[in-house]
Amino acid sequence: MLLLALLILLAATLLAWKWQGNHWRRLGLEAPFGWPLVGNMLDFALARRSYGEVYQHIYAQNRGLRYVGFYRLFNEPAILVRDQELLRRILVGSNFADCADNAVYVDQQRDVLASHNPFIANGHRWRILRADLVPLFTPSRVRQTLPHVAKACQLLRDQLPPGRCEAKDLATRYTLQVVASAIFGLDAQCLGRRRRLAPPSRWLEWLAPLFQPSAWSLLETVSLLHSPRLAGLIGHRYVPLHLQQWFSELVAARSAGDNLLQWLAASKRGLGQQELAGHATTLLLEGYETSAMLLAFVLYELARNEEAQQRLHMELDEVARRHAGKLIEQVALGELRYGEAALLEALRLHPAMQALQKRCTKSFTLPAQKSGASSVLNVDVGTVLVVPVQAIHLDPQLYPAPHQFRPDRFLDQPPMGCRFLGFGAGPRMCPGMRLGLLQTKAALATLLQEHCVLLADEDECGVEVSPRTFLTASSKGIWLRFQRRTPLY
Numbered sequence: 001m002l003l004l005a006l007l008i009l010l011a012a013t014l015l016a017w018k019w020q021g022n023h024w025r026r027l028g029l030e031a032p033f034g035w036p037l038v039g040n041m042l043d044f045a046l047a048r049r050s051y052g053e054v055y056q057h058i059y060a061q062n063r064g065l066r067y068v069g070f071y072r073l074f075n076e077p078a079i080l081v082r083d084q085e086l087l088r089r090i091l092v093g094s095n096f097a098d099c100a101d102n103a104v105y106v107d108q109q110r111d112v113l114a115s116h117n118p119f120i121a122n123g124h125r126w127r128i129l130r131a132d133l134v135p136l137f138t139p140s141r142v143r144q145t146l147p148h149v150a151k152a153c154q155l156l157r158d159q160l161p162p163g164r165c166e167a168k169d170l171a172t173r174y175t176l177q178v179v180a181s182a183i184f185g186l187d188a189q190c191l192g193r194r195r196r197l198a199p200p201s202r203w204l205e206w207l208a209p210l211f212q213p214s215a216w217s218l219l220e221t222v223s224l225l226h227s228p229r230l231a232g233l234i235g236h237r238y239v240p241l242h243l244q245q246w247f248s249e250l251v252a253a254r255s256a257g258d259n260l261l262q263w264l265a266a267s268k269r270g271l272g273q274q275e276l277a278g279h280a281t282t283l284l285l286e287g288y289e290t291s292a293m294l295l296a297f298v299l300y301e302l303a304r305n306e307e308a309q310q311r312l313h314m315e316l317d318e319v320a321r322r323h324a325g326k327l328i329e330q331v332a333l334g335e336l337r338y339g340e341a342a343l344l345e346a347l348r349l350h351p352a353m354q355a356l357q358k359r360c361t362k363s364f365t366l367p368a369q370k371s372g373a374s375s376v377l378n379v380d381v382g383t384v385l386v387v388p389v390q391a392i393h394l395d396p397q398l399y400p401a402p403h404q405f406r407p408d409r410f411l412d413q414p415p416m417g418c419r420f421l422g423f424g425a426g427p428r429m430c431p432g433m434r435l436g437l438l439q440t441k442a443a444l445a446t447l448l449q450e451h452c453v454l455l456a457d458e459d460e461c462g463v464e465v466s467p468r469t470f471l472t473a474s475s476k477g478i479w480l481r482f483q484r485r486t487p488l489y
């Protein structure tokens, strides 16, 4: 009797799995079978490939389709969008309002400060929080952050280490130095001579490891992107408790001055102490890691591509000649067009977010999966739509020789539309893009004005991207060497 009950239970489970794994096929889509628990993301679950690589594989295997039905972790049916026109509709156009929410799970009680981040907030609350931050990033406001950037560049110049150096570590020290100064008006002591005398910088100790691979990072990424239940089980916090307390203290003790926190405090909406702490947390966390990774990757690509580095050196020399050797000022930085193109090209090859994941909040219709066919797909509320940024950036039909570093792709080009999504697109696009580009360009100019950058090891065979992290990170670091050069001006 017990055996019969077990057999019936087993048969029912298998049928339920089969039913779930054929969700898209039942709706008439071309789609792979979804396996229990892992869906089509086994390699990500086993930390063999990053989630961006898994999506890239699905994207590449389905040429000719506008979108693909597939299954995320926990066998959740989702749609991966391939077609440029559909991407535009979803990110920028008529369907934006139907799927404007980011599919990330953060518990508002456990993560009080992170829940103020527009990236995490949804619906009407997102609109309000984003509207608080956008005025900080107008061209004139970003120009006002230049003194903070220039001060950090001076420290960076004085501190270039002799011999091998890990580029991501150097870049993180620099961006932390910039954001601590620009947001709070504080010296984070991550760079410079005083650092050697002072106790280890808390900024460096607490913030530098935050988005890096660790024993826990795969579980944390899965919690953030796939499972609020797992997040509850492991007590995951996007902003760990000690950082929440420290940020709140920093905000409470803030001093007057020309910095982002003061501009926020003076905003018309009259922000409370907790809202200020929430916004400061957003600016800090969004402000340093993505820019540091971009700076490290552009140095790496230039080290591997001698011709591109020579062109950048020529541009740096020409612009420096026109500006009496001074590059870290508004007009000179604006003239570094090849430098900016190199940054965008590095971001194309190594996007900070390998995919954007949006959740449908109002049912809408997608056209047929194949052009020419007449059937349509009704997208249900709750369905996740994946925008596979890394796959799009490396699609040979959109970028010839997609793995080659060619900054020219970004020179004198019409708008890229949804071919380039390094900062997202549409109403949810990164509001800090100008500041991100300003601080990375200034550091690039500072480092390469009087130096060449080289790979630390001749037999370097590429950066290994961590399969465990939410933001793109390298598993073993990015090892480079700087060699003095004589500028021609």
Ligand code: HEM
Pocket: 102, 118, 119, 120, 130, 133, 282, 283, 284, 286, 287, 288, 290, 291, 294, 347, 352, 353, 356, 421, 422, 423, 424, 425, 427, 428, 429, 430, 431, 432, 433, 435, 436, 437, 440
């Ligand atoms: C090179 C540096 C940076 C890169 C590559 C980058 C990239 C991105 C990307 C891909 C998104 C998601 C867009 C989407 O969902 O469609 C985003 C959102 C965001 N970024 Fe950045 N970012 C950078 C720098 C910054 C800086 C410096 C700040 C502020 C100090 C910032 C603040 C934000 C915020 C607040 C959001 C959420 C926007 C929303 O959902 O409305 N970012 N960023």
